[in-house]
Every structure is written in structure tokens, then in C-alpha cells.
Amino acid sequence: MNEDEGLREEMRKAVADFLRAEADPARRRTAMDSDDGYDRSLFERGVTELGLGGLTVPEACGGLGLGFAEAAVVIEEFGRAVVPSPVPDTLVAATVLAEAGEPAQAVLRRLATDPVAIAVAGLAGPVGVDGGRLHGTARAVPHGARADLVLVLGEDGGVYLVSPAEPGVTRTAHWALDHTRRLADVEFSHVPAKRLAPGDDLARRLVDLVRIAIAVESAAAASACLEATVAYLKVREQFGRPIGSFQALKHRCADLAVAVHGALATARYAVRCAASGAATDSSGDDVATVAAIAKTVCTDTLMSVAADCLQLHGGVGFTFEHDVHLYLKRGKANQVLAGRNAQLRATLAAKL
Amino acid sequence: MTADDAEFRAEVRAWLTEQLTGEFADVAGLGGEGREDEALDRRREWERRLGAGGWIGLGWPVEHGGRGASLAQQVIFHEEYARANGPGRLLHMSEQLVGPTILAFGSAEQKRRFLPGITAGETLWCQGYSEPGAGSDLAGVRTRAVREGDEYVLTGQKVWTSLAHVADWCFVLARTDPASARHTGLSYLLVPLDQPGIEVRPIKQITGTSEFNEVFFDGARTPVANRVGAEGDGWRVAMGTLGFERGVATLGQQIGFRRELDHVVALARRNGAFDEPELRDRLVRAWIGLRVLRYTAVSTLRSAGSSVSGLEASLSKLQWATWRRDLGELAVDVLGEDALTVGESYGLSPEQTLFLFSRADTIYGGSNEVQRNIVAERLLGLPRG
Ligand SMILES: Cc1cc2nc3c(=O)[nH]c(=O)nc-3n(C[C@H](O)[C@H](O)[C@H](O)COP(=O)(O)OP(=O)(O)OC[C@H]3O[C@@H](n4cnc5c(N)ncnc54)[C@H](O)[C@@H]3O)c2cc1C
Numbered sequence: 001m002n003e004d005e006g007l008r009e010e011m012r013k014a015v016a017d018f019l020r021a022e023a024d025p026a027r028r029r030t031a032m033d034s035d036d037g038y039d040r041s042l043f044e045r046g047v048t049e050l051g052l053g054g055l056t057v058p059e060a061c062g063g064l065g066l067g068f069a070e071a072a073v074v075i076e077e078f079g080r081a082v083v084p085s086p087v088p089d090t091l092v093a094a095t096v097l098a099e100a101g102e103p104a105q106a107v108l109r110r111l112a113t114d115p116v117a118i119a120v121a122g123l124a125g126p127v128g129v130d131g132g133r134l135h136g137t138a139r140a141v142p143h144g145a146r147a148d149l150v151l152v153l154g155e156d157g158g159v160y161l162v163s164p165a166e167p168g169v170t171r172t173a174h175w176a177l178d179h180t181r182r183l184a185d186v187e188f189s190h191v192p193a194k195r196l197a198p199g200d201d202l203a204r205r206l207v208d209l210v211r212i213a214i215a216v217e218s219a220a221a222a223s224a225c226l227e228a229t230v231a232y233l234k235v236r237e238q239f240g241r242p243i244g245s246f247q248a249l250k251h252r253c254a255d256l257a258v259a260v261h262g263a264l265a266t267a268r269y270a271v272r273c274a275a276s277g278a279a280t281d282s283s284g285d286d287v288a289t290v291a292a293i294a295k296t297v298c299t300d301t302l303m304s305v306a307a308d309c310l311q312l313h314g315g316v317g318f319t320f321e322h323d324v325h326l327y328l329k330r331g332k333a334n335q336v337l338a339g340r341n342a343q344l345r346a347t348l349a350a351k352l
Numbered sequence: 353m354t355a356d357d358a359e360f361r362a363e364v365r366a367w368l369t370e371q372l373t374g375e376f377a378d379v380a381g382l383g384g385e386g387r388e389d390e391a392l393d394r395r396r397e398w399e400r401r402l403g404a405g406g407w408i409g410l411g412w413p414v415e416h417g418g419r420g421a422s423l424a425q426q427v428i429f430h431e432e433y434a435r436a437n438g439p440g441r442l443l444h445m446s447e448q449l450v451g452p453t454i455l456a457f458g459s460a461e462q463k464r465r466f467l468p469g470i471t472a473g474e475t476l477w478c479q480g481y482s483e484p485g486a487g488s489d490l491a492g493v494r495t496r497a498v499r500e501g502d503e504y505v506l507t508g509q510k511v512w513t514s515l516a517h518v519a520d521w522c523f524v525l526a527r528t529d530p531a532s533a534r535h536t537g538l539s540y541l542l543v544p545l546d547q548p549g550i551e552v553r554p555i556k557q558i559t560g561t562s563e564f565n566e567v568f569f570d571g572a573r574t575p576v577a578n579r580v581g582a583e584g585d586g587w588r589v590a591m592g593t594l595g596f597e598r599g600v601a602t603l604g605q606q607i608g609f610r611r612e613l614d615h616v617v618a619l620a621r622r623n624g625a626f627d628e629p630e631l632r633d634r635l636v637r638a639w640i641g642l643r644v645l646r647y648t649a650v651s652t653l654r655s656a657g658s659s660v661s662g663l664e665a666s667l668s669k670l671q672w673a674t675w676r677r678d679l680g681e682l683a684v685d686v687l688g689e690d691a692l693t694v695g696e697s698y699g700l701s702p703e704q705t706l707f708l709f710s711r712a713d714t715i716y717g718g719s720n721e722v723q724r725n726i727v728a729e730r731l732l733g734l735p736r737g
Contacts (some may be wrong), residue, residue: 175693175695175698175699177692237485238489239488240488241490244710247737249719308713311715314488314489314715314719315715315716317711318558319555320557320560321556336689336691340688346628
């Protein structure tokens with residue numbers, strides 16, 4: 001293990017311990033039913049105690065100066081426990097803002113010290129831009145109604161940072177199929193906004209990192225869901241033996257384990273690609289390609305793992321009290337968010 | 353189809369249309385899966401109306417309030433019911449599970465006492481089989497019924513008991529011989545729910561609604577005369593019921609499936625999903641799948657005479673449950689982002705309900721895995737695992 005990996009493992013442990021203590025099932029449920037849709041105090045403590053907000057903020061701006069690889073470790077742990085939280089999106093946004101450099105200095109300094117939740121808008125269709133003003137509606141924005149800032153993809157290929165307090169911004173909160181991730185429509189009516197960079201590199205970066213973050217949390221969630229199911233199959237007895245001893249279930253779990261293994265590897269590979277700064281990998285794929293592959297593979301894996309795990313639990317899997325439906329619903333949402341998988345695959349067809 | 357059948361269909365259709373566009377127009381389409389709590393009072397009135405019209409227990413002998421209708425006519429009724437968008441049936445366990453069991457195994461006195469309440473659309477029954485320790489392995493039942501004079505006293509717990517919170521009676525599989533194990537020493541008891549010693553606690557499901565319950569028995573009583581079949585013979589009686597559960601209604605059910613599919617296709621045409629090759633391919637597969645369900649049901653009925661074998665029922669359950677689960681997923685995929693938000697207090701659209709509730713289709717009434725075991729052992733003759 002090299003130094004970087006050692007650091008990441010330490011971080012993983014710290015975040016996992018933190019979530020075990022602060023986001024146990026009961027508290028997660030309180031959070032997902034609350035007005036905010038997430039536990040704000042958990043978010044604030046994550047920022048102040050673990051430094052999550054400033055993780056990817058450059059040291060010059062008061063942050064920890066770490067990169068997307070470290071952010072991904074945090075996202076994995078939040079994904080494993082399907083924690084309702086704006087942390088993953090905020091980490092992605094902070095990474096992109098750090099790459100924007102000078103124009104984002106002020107917000108980066110804030111991120112390093114204050115709990116600032118950032119939502120990413122425009123992935124379900126970019127927002128109109130006209131003479132430096134945003135207009136139109138960004139749909140299905142995760143945690144969009146309660147975010148402190150919104151990072152917006154404009155249809156001109158620009159990325160804009162907007163405060164929802166700005167006149168002309170209207171947010172409509174929605175209850176979501178996925179209890180653990182509230183969605184909002186964010187409407188802009190001719191809101192003046194600052195474009196963070198010329199060209200469209202930053203926008204493409206934002207899209208790639210959002211997709212990879214979804215892949216990372218999905219793979220981790222699939223892994224946790226399967227672990228919990230396997231543990232159940234070892235103790236649940238029917239016909240005088242643990243149901244996990246039935247070959248039909250054993251083989252199902254083995255198939256799921258193969259899928260999870262592949263998904264975790266894919267997600268982590270995508271993270272390394274995104275963090276490396278190289279234009280293409282050894283297969284000649286750019287980050288956008290790898291991100292699209294990872295997003296489809298990992299979210300499909302989560303969906304099928306969660307669906308099977310629900311089935312393997314029998315009646316208890318159909319109860320609200322059990323967590324398995326949270327994974328199922330997250331899986332469906334992740335297949336659709338940030339580019340539906342079928343559409344991503346249609347785009348990937350050009351690579352063949 | 354015979355001329356009689358055509359006439360019968362016309363009669364059913366006319367009656368249902370009159371009711372469901374007239375006095376009962378408000379209940380049409382209500383109370384489907386995942387929405388069992390809708391308009392409960394009106395749906396109970398509806399069951400009484402069905403009973404008064406003579407539509408409950410169609411296939412039962414005339415002397416027990418039925419019409420002695422053929423299998424074909426029963427199918428016609430189910431088809432027309434689905435076509436008329438009849439509300440979700442509250443008495444389906446009464447009519448299709450306990451009723452046939454009493455007919456097959458009950459005493460003359462039990463038939464006189466219990467069947468009229470069902471054919472009149474009055475008595476709502478629920479099924480008390482599953483327990484925390486006895487799901488797929490039903491022979492693990494531990495709820496005890498101890499004889500005290502001419503009564504049984506019940507202690508134990510049932511779980512996943514659909515509609516117990518609104519039911520009047522429960523048919524319970526209980527252990528009457530405390531020294532017994534597995535399939536022996538069980539009895540099939542008819543237990544009134546409205547009594548001290550019974551507590552029903554609803555369980556919230558992944559849809560956010562509660563259709564099933566925990567039922568606790570702590571000194572609940574039922575007369576010995578309410579035991580169906582001999583003491584200790586409950587397993588055989590209960591297995592009879594399971595055979596009925598996996599029975600006749602499938603062709604009618606397919607009309608409902610057809611409606612669900614048509615709805616999804618219409619959505620896809622409206623929102624452009626139909627033009628996406630992957631989704632269109634899945635829609636066509638769903639359409640073909642439903643045709644195959646139909647051909648299968650038709651061929652089963654052609655060869656079945658008056659009843660459907662347990663094996664055929666297993667094949668059919670596997671087929672339709674899997675088909676419908678896939679349709680549920682397709683429905684939300686067609687909607688895309690629109691499927692990701694729900695109404696106030698987790699109010700689900702019909703597509704979202706289909707997506708979530710169809711997950712249960714592959715679990716209740718014998719899970720897919722259990723059905724596969726049956727098919728492997730009884731159809732293919734593979735050795736028991
Ligand atoms: C919506 C709903 C309504 C229901 N309504 C009723 C009702 O009204 N009355 C009632 O009595 N019950 C009802 N049930 C209970 C239902 O019949 C049981 O859930 C079902 O029999 C499975 O039992 P279980 O939940 O204990 O799961 P388990 O038996 O623990 O099964 C867990 C997993 O192991 C698998 N498995 C078990 N044994 C084997 C094997 N030998 N080989 C391979 N795989 C195996 C199962 O398929 C499942 O995937 C309902 C269930 C649901 C979901």
C-alpha cells in the first residue's frame with residue numbers, strides 16, 4: 001500500500017465510524033422523513049469534525065487540498081449506508097470548483113470552513129443562458145430545495161454558480177421515490193449568474209464527476225446490500241437449515257458477488273481515470289467514456305442486486321422497516337439520474 | 353365458445369356495466385394492489401352487491417349458493433370483471449381460498465354456517481398461515497391451539513396476514529398436538545377475529561401503505577366445531593387451499609395485465625420513450641410475454657376440465673409473477689425522470705405502485721424459488737434437494 005492508499009484507508013475508516021455512530025438506521029429514517037430530507041447536523045459535523053467540505057479545497061484556500069480519489073472514498077461510505085445527504089454532490093461540486101481556480105476562490109474559502117451544501121443542477125437537461133442570465137427549469141435536482149448553493153450546467157456549455165436566495169430563483173421540493181434523496185425543480189427566471197470558466201471543459205468535467213460519483217455510491221451500496229443479505233441467509237432457517245445452504249440461493253448470491261466485484265472495480269477504475277489528469281486511458285477511452293461505462297454498470301448492478309436481495313429476504317424484504325427497499329429505490333433513481341442508462345449506452349455505441 | 357357462454361358473457365357485461373357506470377361508478381378501478389386501503393366501506397358494499405347479483409361463488413354448487421358455473425364461465429366472469437374495471441376484490445380470500453376449502457373438506461353444518469356469508473358478499477376472511485418462523489416452510493407452524501372443553505384456545509403469532517385489519521374471520525393453521533412435528537399434528541381452524549385475545553398490528557410495506565399485518569393470539573378462542581377436517585389433518589386441508597390459491601383466476605387477471613401494459617405503451621408513445629430502441633424492444637417483449645401467458649392459460653384450461661393442477665398452477669404463477677415484475681420496472685423506465693418524484697406523503701402513481709408492489713408477486717403464495725422447486729421436482733422429476 002502506498003502512502004496515498006494508506007491515507008484513503010484511514011479516511012474510509014474515519015468516515016465509516018462516523019456514519020455508524022451518527023447515521024444508524026433510526027436516525028437515517030428520521031432524516032429522510034424530515035423537512036430537509038437529510039440530517040443537517042450530520043452534515044455540519046461532517047464538515048467541522050471530518051473536514052468533508054474542504055476536502056478537495058486547495059490548501060491555499062484553507063482546505064485539505066486532497067483530490068477526487070479521496071472524495072470518492074467518502075462517497076463510497078455514504079453510499080454503503082444509503083445516507084440521505086448532500087455530501088456526495090457537495091464533494092463533486094467542490095472538486096470542480098477547485099479546478100475552476102480563481103473565479104471560485106471566495107466560495108472555496110467558505111467551503112473550507114462553513115457547512116455549505118451544494119446541489120448540481122442541469123443534468124436532466126441544461127438550463128438556458130441568455131446574455132449572462134439563466135432561464136428555464138432544472139429538473140430532478142438532488143437535494144436541490146435545501147442546498148445553500150447551486151452549481152448549474154448551462155446550455156451554452158458553461159458552469160454557473162448561483163445562490164438560491166437570488167431573486168428569480170424558485171425551488172419546488174418534491175418527495176422522491178427514493179426516500180433517501182429528495183429532488184427539486186429549480187426554476188431560473190433571468191437570473192444573472194457568473195460563468196466560472198470559458199469553454200466547455202468544466203461542464204464536461206462536472207458531468208463526468210457526477211456520473212462517477214453515482215457509480216461509486218451505487219457499487220458501494222450494492223456491496224453493502226449483498227453483504228447484509230448474505231448475513232441474513234446464514235441465519236434465516238427454513239426446512240431445518242439456513243436458507244443460504246440452498247444451492248438456488250447460493251448461486252444467486254455468487255452471481256451477485258461477481259457483479260458487485262466488477263462494479264466496485266469499474267467504479268474505482270473510473271475514479272483513478274478522473275483523478276489522473278490523463279486525457280485517455282490505455283484502451284484509448286477518455287474520462288467521459290469511462291464515466292458513462294461506470295455509471296451504467298454500477299447503477300444496473302445496484303438495481304439488480306437490490307431486487308434480488310429483496311426477493312431473497314421474502315416477506316421481511318417487502319416491509320418498510322427493512323432497509324432493502326431503500327437500496328432498490330436508490331438503484332432505480334441512480335439508473336435514471338444524470339443521464340438515463342439507455343441513453344448513455346446509445347452514446348457509447350459510437351465507440352464500437 | 354358455446355352459445356350459452358356468449359349469452360352468459362352478455363349477461364355479466366350488462367350487469368357490471370350497469371353497476372359500475374351507475375350506483376357504483378365511484379368504486380370502479382379502486383383498491384388495486386398497493387392501494388388496498390382505498391374506499392374500504394364502499395368496496396364492502398360492492399361485495400354485497402356482487403353477492404346479491406349472484407356473482408360470488410359462481411362455480412359452487414347451487415345448494416350452497418353458487419350457480420354451478422363451468423370453468424369457462426368463471427373465466428368469462430373474471431375477464432369481464434377486469435374489463436369493466438371492477439374494484440380490487442376484498443373477498444378474494446373468502447371466495448377463492450376458504451370457501452372452496454369448506455366446500456371440499458367442511459362438514460354439512462360448516463357449509464350451512466359459513467358459505468352463505470361469503471356468497472352474500474358479507475364475510476371478509478383472511479389467511480393465517482405464515483409465521484415468523486414458517487414462511488416457505490409452512491410445516492414449521494408453531495401457533496398452538498389447546499383444547500379446553502368444546503373450544504380451542506390459541507396462542508402464537510401469524511405474520512404477513514393480508515387484510516387482517518379489516519377482516520371478520522381468519523382461517524388459521526395451528527398446532528393442536530404439542531408433541532407433533534412438521535406436517536403432522538396441525539389443524540385448520542376458523543377463528544373469529546373480533547374477540548379479546550387477538551391483536552392485529554398493521555405492517556408498513558415498501559409502498560408506504562399497509563396491506564398485511566401481524567396477528568397475535570393470546571388466549572383467543574374458537575369452538576371445536578370450527579375445525580375443518582379432522583384434528584391433526586390440517587396440513588392436507590391447507591394444501592388444498594394452496595391449490596385453490598394458485599388456481600382459476602389467471603385468465604381474468606390477464607385482462608388486468610393487458611390494461612396495465614396498454615397504459616405503459618400509451619405513456620411511451622406520449623413521452624417519446626417508444627422511439628428509444630431499448631425501451632421499444634422491452635415493450636414488445638412484454639406484449640409477446642402477455643400473449644404467451646394467454647396461450648398458456650388457454651391450453652391449460654382446454655386440458656384441465658374443471659380444476660387446475662398444482663403443477664400447472666406453479667408454472668403459471670412463475671410465468672405471470674415474473675412477467676408482471678418486469679412490467680413494473682419497464683413502467684418506471686418509460687417514465688424516466690417523471691418516475692423519480694412522488695406525491696405528498698409518498699403518494700405513488702399507478703406506475704410506481706406497479707413497480708413496487710410487483711416485487712411481492714414473486715414472494716407471496718409460494719415464492720418463485722419455491723415454485724421452481726415444485727416444477728423441478730414434479731415436472732422434471734429431479735430428486736428433492
Ligand atoms: C404482500 C404479501 C402478502 C402476503 N399475504 C399473506 C397472507 O395473507 N397470509 C399468509 O399466511 N401469508 C402471506 N404472505 C406470506 C408469504 O406467503 C411468505 O412471505 C412467503 O411464503 C415466503 O416466506 P418468508 O417471507 O418467511 O420467506 P422465507 O421462507 O424466509 O424465504 C426467504 C427466501 O428464501 C427462499 N427460499 C426458501 N426456501 C427455499 C428453498 N427450499 N429453496 C430455494 N429457496 C428457498 C425464498 O424463495 C425467499 O427468496 C404474504 C407475503 C407478502 C409479501
